[in-house]
Amino acid sequence: MIKVVLAEDVQMVRGALVALLDLEPDIEVVASVATGDEIVPVVTREKPDVAVLDIDLPGLDGLSAAALIHQTVPQTRTLILTSLGRPGTLRRALTARVNGFILKDAPIDRLADAIRGVAVGRRVIESQLALAAWEGDECPLTPRELEVLRLAADGADAMEIARALFLSVGTIRNYLTTVTMKLEARNRVDAIRIARTAGWL
Structure with missing residues (x-):
């Protein structure tokens, strides 16, 4: 069973994702939170296999939370959910060493497959996001x-x-x-x- 912690600030979306993921025979959502500041304490307590994080959260954002998770609970892998398919966002995610990056409007079976892939150590990035990052401009700022x-x-x-x-x-x-x-x-x-x-x- 793959244990998952989910962070999503929109209550209806969070509830729907939890319900749909719990229908998967090999995935169990052990906790869900609404703010970035709750993520690290919950992940530290639950020690899930995968933390699924919305990129835009109140308080600590998803990418900063992912970086902290990698420092404090390195066995937990991170999968970022985003509605922002911008090249710079993906580059920031890779810099934060996230294990996966998927668009929020992806079908639930694709999210479940991404969770499975990340759980076994694969890096999962949607092809259209990878292409956008490849074609996008480098950030000129230090x-x-x-x-x-x-x-x-x-x-x-x-x-x-x-x-x-x-x-x-x-x-x-x-x-x-x-x-x-x-x-x-x-x-x-x-x-x-x-x-x-x-x-x-």
């Missing part, structure tokens, strides 16, 4: 520039970002200017839009 832009996208101003990263306000402003220039954006808001559209944030 990890630090992405970190600064991510905090700006969350609504932090330069002073708040500086405090969070233990840097000077001038350094943060320089980072934001560099990001805007690299992305050929009109301003910081446009830079955030470009990075989100590409799946880099």
Whole structure:
């Protein structure tokens, strides 16, 4: 029996997925959660074979949760569910060492097969997502520039970002200017839009 923990914030979707997966003879959903912050404690407690994670969750996002799972409960494999088939999103997922990546609108039997594949150690990525990643542009931003832009996208101003990263306000402003220039954006808001559209944030 493959033990699964499921993280999905939309209650109706979460309930439907649990019910449908529980119909599979070899899959058991041992827990389901609605927020990213609940994932790691539940996975630590249940030690499932596979954690199925929505990419967009309140609190900790699915990719960050996957990275933490790999650190704290390395025997649990991770499968990301997403409605965002953007190249940058898949690249971020691979960087987080997720074991599988599947679109949310895939049929339930494909999800079940993906869970089985991930459980036995295969990397499962839908072909259309892999093709999009292959054809997509590389992110021109450094990890630090992405970190600064991510905090700006969350609504932090330069002073708040500086405090969070233990840097000077001038350094943060320089980072934001560099990001805007690299992305050929009109301003910081446009830079955030470009990075989100590409799946880099």
